[in-house]
Amino acid sequence: VTVAVDAPQHSGLSEVLTYTASQPVPPGTLVRVPLGRRVVSGVVMPHPPQDDLGDADLRPIEQVIEGLPPMGTAWLQLAQFAARYYQRSLGEVALAALPPELRKLDAPQVLTRLKRLHKAVGPGAAVAQESVGPAELPPLTEEQQRVVQALESAAAPATTLLHGATGSGKTEVYLRAAARAVAQGRQALVLVPEINLTPQLEARFAERFKGHVIATLHSGLTPAQRLRHWLLAHLGVADLVLGTRMAVFASLPRLGLIVVDEEHDPSYKSQDGARYSARDLAVWRGRHEQLPVILGSATPSLETWLHAQQGRYARQDMPARVGGGVLPRVRLVDMNLQPRAVGQSLALSPPLQAALEGRIAKGEQSLVFLNRRGYAPVLFCGDCGWKSGCPNCSAWRVFHKLDRTLRCHHCGYTERVPKACPDCGNLDIAPMGRGTERLEEQLAQALKRPDGSPARIGRIDADSTRHKGELESQLAAVHAGEVDVLVGTQMVTKGHDFRRMTLVAAVNPDGALFSSDFRAAERLFALLMQAAGRAGREASQSAQSEMWVQTWHPTHPLYQALRQYDYSGFAQAQLDERAAASVPPYAHMALLRAEAKTAAAATGFLQAVSQALQDLPEAQALLESVFIYPPVPTPVAKVANVERIQMLLESPSRVALQKLLALAQPLLHELRHGYKGPQGGILRWALDVDPQAI
DNA sequence: AGCACGCCGACT
DNA sequence: GTCGGCGTGCTC
Numbered sequence: 001v002t003v004a005v006d007a008p009q010h011s012g013l014s015e016v017l018t019y020t021a022s023q024p025v026p027p028g029t030l031v032r033v034p035l036g037r038r039v040v041s042g043v044v045m046p047h048p049p050q051d052d053l054g055d056a057d058l059r060p061i062e063q064v065i066e067g068l069p070p071m072g073t074a075w076l077q078l079a080q081f082a083a084r085y086y087q088r089s090l091g092e093v094a095l096a097a098l099p100p101e102l103r104k105l106d107a108p109q110v111l112t113r114l115k116r117l118h119k120a121v122g123p124g125a126a127v128a129q130e131s132v133g134p135a136e137l138p139p140l141t142e143e144q145q146r147v148v149q150a151l152e153s154a155a156a157p158a159t160t161l162l163h164g165a166t167g168s169g170k171t172e173v174y175l176r177a178a179a180r181a182v183a184q185g186r187q188a189l190v191l192v193p194e195i196n197l198t199p200q201l202e203a204r205f206a207e208r209f210k211g212h213v214i215a216t217l218h219s220g221l222t223p224a225q226r227l228r229h230w231l232l233a234h235l236g237v238a239d240l241v242l243g244t245r246m247a248v249f250a251s252l253p254r255l256g257l258i259v260v261d262e263e264h265d266p267s268y269k270s271q272d273g274a275r276y277s278a279r280d281l282a283v284w285r286g287r288h289e290q291l292p293v294i295l296g297s298a299t300p301s302l303e304t305w306l307h308a309q310q311g312r313y314a315r316q317d318m319p320a321r322v323g324g325g326v327l328p329r330v331r332l333v334d335m336n337l338q339p340r341a342v343g344q345s346l347a348l349s350p351p352l353q354a355a356l357e358g359r360i361a362k363g364e365q366s367l368v369f370l371n372r373r374g375y376a377p378v379l380f381c382g383d384c385g386w387k388s389g390c391p392n393c394s395a396w397r398v399f400h401k402l403d404r405t406l407r408c409h410h411c412g413y414t415e416r417v418p419k420a421c422p423d424c425g426n427l428d429i430a431p432m433g434r435g436t437e438r439l440e441e442q443l444a445q446a447l448k449r450p451d452g453s454p455a456r457i458g459r460i461d462a463d464s465t466r467h468k469g470e471l472e473s474q475l476a477a478v479h480a481g482e483v484d485v486l487v488g489t490q491m492v493t494k495g496h497d498f499r500r501m502t503l504v505a506a507v508n509p510d511g512a513l514f515s516s517d518f519r520a521a522e523r524l525f526a527l528l529m530q531a532a533g534r535a536g537r538e539a540s541q542s543a544q545s546e547m548w549v550q551t552w553h554p555t556h557p558l559y560q561a562l563r564q565y566d567y568s569g570f571a572q573a574q575l576d577e578r579a580a581a582s583v584p585p586y587a588h589m590a591l592l593r594a595e596a597k598t599a600a601a602a603t604g605f606l607q608a609v610s611q612a613l614q615d616l617p618e619a620q621a622l623l624e625s626v627f628i629y630p631p632v633p634t635p636v637a638k639v640a641n642v643e644r645i646q647m648l649l650e651s652p653s654r655v656a657l658q659k660l661l662a663l664a665q666p667l668l669h670e671l672r673h674g675y676k677g678p679q680g681g682i683l684r685w686a687l688d689v690d691p692q693a694i
Numbered sequence: 695a696g697c698a699c700g701c702c703g704a705c706t
Numbered sequence: 707g708t709c710g711g712c713g714t715g716c717t718c
Contacts, residue, residue: 036717
């Protein structure tokens, strides 16, 4: 039999390994096989045995994991497709899709876990017989009604973009669609971008699907929990599976619906290992298994938007907020007209400060959004020009005032803040710029409650929620009204339902406007739309709610579109630009990154790869339509003393790009060993198909 | 990637 | 005399 094992593609092993078995083993079966001096888990593949092997040296399978049903054909094909498309070995993709715990266990251990699970689930399965009365369902808005009906009456399973404003009630549509799938005896898979969003979504589904088993899959679970939930899905016990991007690989024997919430979110793109897009794989899986896929977003990715325009996806719109609420009024503050403190701009322009105090006086809450954590992004010596650079990375170390440290956000290198400039001894070293810590401090000084006491400021970012339970307690404080103004990074803009929030402010969003990354504007627009959605969620207050944006470029088209919440106008302008520049979604990209001790070694390797491709006879026809750019340093060129260089490959044809990447694969392995420049060889390389940032 | 083997410097 | 550094090579 042929077995996929987790051997990286550069191991020199073929895609699948052939073993002997005393009796036939069906494809999809989990087995334990000897590999070198160890025993590893593998998945039996449907390939015929490779014929170029004399079977004299084949080793036998060590164990078949009995009691665990084999993975289905559709699942195996998903793994095969993902491996081929993202240029990784089949074994790596297939095994990475299984819970780590399962990969470690042998046959008797798996049997024990299965028995334990059946015992626990037994009584629960009986409860599942209770049906939920339709009387408990909340009434649908007219829009929701129309969308639910359209989804139900679709002639054939389709991928549908659900373009719904924040607060338009997309979740209720997901619930109805899932209920329909479950009523038909199928399973529903619901993906969310972030682990933080699973508990509240799970609560919503648990309430609606009383008596049904819901499994969750994300990296926050303990290994034992993850195995348990995976088994619930795989055995078909769970009717609903909620999870982050990894859940797209869940084994679901009765799958009937896939929902991708906030489909535009960059978190769906994996940044390590196989760099897959869970959103794209969900769409592929839906097509392949002939089941409906719902992609929900208020600000769809331009890829999805174009697909909908071209008719590849169906599209449903829900422009109105539930309860007749409106989106907050957008107020652009022209920072060019605002007074400046000595040398630098104020955190808060006077009109925004007045607006915040007005909200506090009325007992309403505000959210101040700044996408930069720490106290200040860099420390600076006014005398000699020293800056708090990281010795190991090409980045500044961020000043964290709370623990008096300088921290590199790339390699983690941390030191206590020096008392004086390390270069010239000057005692007057100053923080430059502003992060959430400093903003919190400045707001506490600047804002007063009606009784003259300082305003109560809360802060939510990766630093303030590092420890377990901190995010929950911070959110609880906001919900309980113990906070007047909440400061946060983009963490707070996603999904949270703050009922008393009536003002949202972005204090310094301009950074992304002139970025070299062609997707920066798209991301900023989505972020600001999402942030705006945090205000006025209570319909009665929505008319008085506001979205403030402090900007040095108030006439920028992005902000002008935001003012009207004109997503489609913004999207069309972006699409026109993308078409003119022939970048995604009108072209397809792959990024080859190389890491080495020196930039010269990494660059040399990439140049050698590029040259080898140009010289390859089979590549000539493909190179007519695939453009290979010269290698350039990555945005942060050095991390932890490793230089990172990347080379972009671009083509209007996805197929041509794929074919060229397949040809490049063996060259990469050869050249990795072969290329030993004067500065040494490369440490590693990685291929990112459909990179999310360049 | 693991995990071996393999040949050269500081310890019991 | 051994423990252990990581260079090179192999795994159906």
